[in-house]
Amino acid sequence: MLSFILRRLAVAIPTMLILIVISFVLMFAAPGGPFNNDRPLPPEVLANIEARYGLDQPYIVQMTTYVWKVVTQFDFGPSFKYRDQTVNDIIRSGFPVTLVYGFWSFVVAVTVGVSLGVLAALKQNTWIDYLAVGVTVGAQVLPNFVMAPILVLVFTLWLGWLPGGGWNGGQWQYLVMPVIALSTSYMASIARIMRSSMLETLNAGFIRTARAKGLPMRRILWRHAMKPASLPMISYLGPAFVYMITGSVIIDVYFSTGGIGQYFVNSALSRDYSVIMGITILVGALTIGFNLLVDILYAWIDPKIRL
C-alpha cells in the first residue's frame, strides 16, 4: 500500500509539470494579453507593466521562475487583472466558498442519489422505480443555468424566503439554492449508477446464496450488497467531488457567491495568466489527489483489488 502511494505520488509530479507546460503554451498561444484593453497602452507604459510582471522575459524563463516560486514558496504570483490581489489571495477567499457549497452539494447528491438508486433497484419495475428513474432523468436534463434563475424567481422574488444571491460569510440561507442547483445533476448520475450496479449485484450468485440461507433483506443489503455495488459509484465520485469543491462557473455567476469557479472562465477571457495557472494547478493537484484516494478506497472496499 505504502509503495503504491509513493509510486503514484512519483507519477503525480511529472503529470503536474506536463500540465503546467501545456497550460503555459496554450495561454501564450492565445491572442491578446492581460494588458490589452479597449485602449491600447502607450508603448512605454506597457513596457513598465511588462517589466513589473516579468512578462518581458523569454517564455521559458517566465515558466521556470513561476514553477520555482510555486514549488519553493507556494507563491502563485500577483493577479494581472485584480491589481490589489495575489492569486493566493483569490484562492484564499474563493476556495473556502466553493469548498463549503461543494461539500454540502456532495453530501446531498450522495445521500439522495444513493437512496434513490438503491430504492429503485430494490423495487425494480414498480411505480417507485419508474418514479425514481423519471426524477433522475428529469434532474439530469435540467441544466443548472436554467434551474438557477428559476430557483431565484421562486424562492426570492415570489416567496421571499431566501436571499437571491451573495455569500455573506456562508450563512445557511445563502447556501440553499447553490446546493440545490449544483447537486441535482450529480445526484441524478449517482442514482442511475447506483441503480444499475445494485441491480447487477442483487442478481449475483452470492446474494442468491445469502437469500437462500434466509437472511433478512436489510442485512443482505447492508452486509453484502452495498459494498460491491458502490464500486462504480466511487470511481465516479472522486472526480465529481473535485468538480464540486472547486465550484461551478454557473453557480458562482448566478448566485454571486464569490467562489473560485467563476475564475475558470473569467481569468481565461481576461488573459489573467497567473490566475489561470493558479486555478489549473489547484484543480490538477486536487484531481490527482482524489483519484489516489479513490484507488485506496477501492482496495479497502474490495480486497480482491491489489494496489
Next chain:
Amino acid sequence: MTFSTILKASTAVTLIAWAGFATAAEVTLAAGEKLAADQTFTYRTLDQITTMDPGMAEDNESGIIIRDLFEGLYNQDGDGNVVPGVALSHTVSEDGLTYTFTLRPEAVWSNGDPVVAADFVYGWRRAASPELASPYSWYISLMGVENADAVIAGEMPTDALGIKAIDDHTLEVRITAPKPYFPQMVTMYTTFPVNQKAVEANPDSWLDPANFVGNGAYVLTENVPAERTVRERNPLYWDNANTVIEKVTSLVINDENQALTRYLAGELDKTEVPTGQYPRLLEEYPTQAVSFPLLCSYYYNVNLTETGNPALQDVRVRQALSLAIDRDIVVNNVLAGGQVPAYSLTHWATAGFEVPTIEAAGMTQADRNAKAVELMTEAGFGPGGEPLTVDILYNTSDAHKTLAVAISQMWKQTLGVETTLANQEWQTFLDARGAQNYQLARAGWCGDYNEASTFLDIMSTASGYNDSKYSNPEYDALLEQAKTAADPAPLYEQAEQILAADLPLIPVYHYASVFMLNDSIRDWPVGNVQQNTYTKDIYKVEAE
C-alpha cells in the same frame, strides 16, 4: 461657474477661481419629505473591481469606489461641474502653464493626519512611476504635466515631475501647454492624494480594510473579492456633517437579469436595465426606471488600410452604408433605453459642444435611403451593379449581435449589400481590430473628461486608438489648433464635419445610462454625463 468661464479665465492674468463658490452641498429636502431611518445604499457591479488604488485604477466601477474612499483636488457636482474638493481654489499663471492650488486646512486622512500638498505630490509621482507601472500613468501625460513622458519612460526621476508642494496647503502644478479644461482633469482618480505612510507601512496590503487610510467621505470596512465591498462613513471627513448615507455596499452580480430579479426582490437600490427591457420596466415601475445621457458613443470602425475591404475605401460606399442605417429603429426598437441616434463621434451632451448640423441627421429615413442607393449605384455597387459583401466584426455579446443583425438587415433591404457577421472573444477581437484585421468593427468610446477633444483625438493620425488608420492633415491641424484656442467649439464642429464627410467610422448611437433606482433616493447625479458619482451627495427619504 460654468465651463466656458473657466475657459476664459485660464487665459486671463492670474486670478482666483471660484471666489464666491458655495463650499458644501447641503441636503435640501422637499416639502413633506423626511430622511429615511435606513441610510444604506446597495448597488450591483458587473465584475469584481480591479483595484481600489487611485494610482492604478483604470475603469469606472473602480472609480465609483475610489471617489468614496479618496478625495482629489476638485470634485464634480450633480451636473458634472467642477466644485471644490481638497482644494478650495486655484490660480493660473499668465501663460496658462502654472496652476497653484490652495488646499483646505481642515482636510484630514482617516488616520488623523492632515491632508497636505505633499500627499498629492506623492500620489502623482507614484502614479507616473515605472515602479508602480500603472496602466493609467498615461493620464498624467495626457494632462500635460511637465516631464511626465520622461518620468513614465524612466528617463527622469519621479521628482522631476512638474508638481511641487510650496507649503502644506499650497500645491503647484506645471503643464507644458495651456489646457482650458485642466481643472476638469483633476477630478480624475489618477490625481488623488495617497498617504505615503500607509503605503510604505504595508506596500502589498495597504488597501486591506485593516490597513486602509483614505481621505474620502467613506472608509473601507469590508472587501470580499468577487462578492462585496463595503464602505462606511468616515467621521473624520471634513464635510462629514453633510454626509447622509451611512453605509455603501457594492455586490458583484455578473448576470444582469439575475441582478434585476434581486433588485425587484428589494436586495438592491440600483442595478442596470438589461438591453431592450427599459420600456417594459418604465411602464411597470415608472418612478424607478431611469435613463439619462452617458458620455460614450457607439460606432463601427472602417478599416481604411489595404487589409480592409477595397469597396469601403470608396467614401460613397461608406456614406451609403451609414445613410442606410435607420438609427431611429436602432434606438427605439433595438436598444429602447433612451439612447440617441448618432451622426457625430462626439456625444451630444458633451460640455461646450454644439452638435454640428450634419446633413444626414436632418433628412428623413426615406430620403437617406434614396440617397444611399444613389451613392451606391454611383460607386458601381447595389441594384444592377456589382454585388457587395462586407464583414462586421464584434466582440461576443448578445447586445452587439442584435445590433449587427439589425444593421445587416437594413443594408440588405435598402442596398442589397450582404453582410457576414463574425464575433470574437474580447481579447482576440482587440487583437484583430488593433492589427487592422477586419473590414468593419464595432467600437465604443467613453469620454475621459467632459470635453469634445476626448472623442475627436482618437481619429487623429497620431492616436494609438485610431483603429481605422484614418489620416487627414486638415483634421489633425484643426485639433492641434483647438488645443490652444480660446474658444475651441467652432473648431470641434469643423472637425466633426470632416468626419461626417469622410466617415472613417460610422456613428450609430450615443449611450444612455439606463437603470433601476430605488425611488427613495434623492440627488442622484442624472446631469453628470460621465456618471462620476459621489455617494456623499445622495440620500434616502422616507417612503410615502
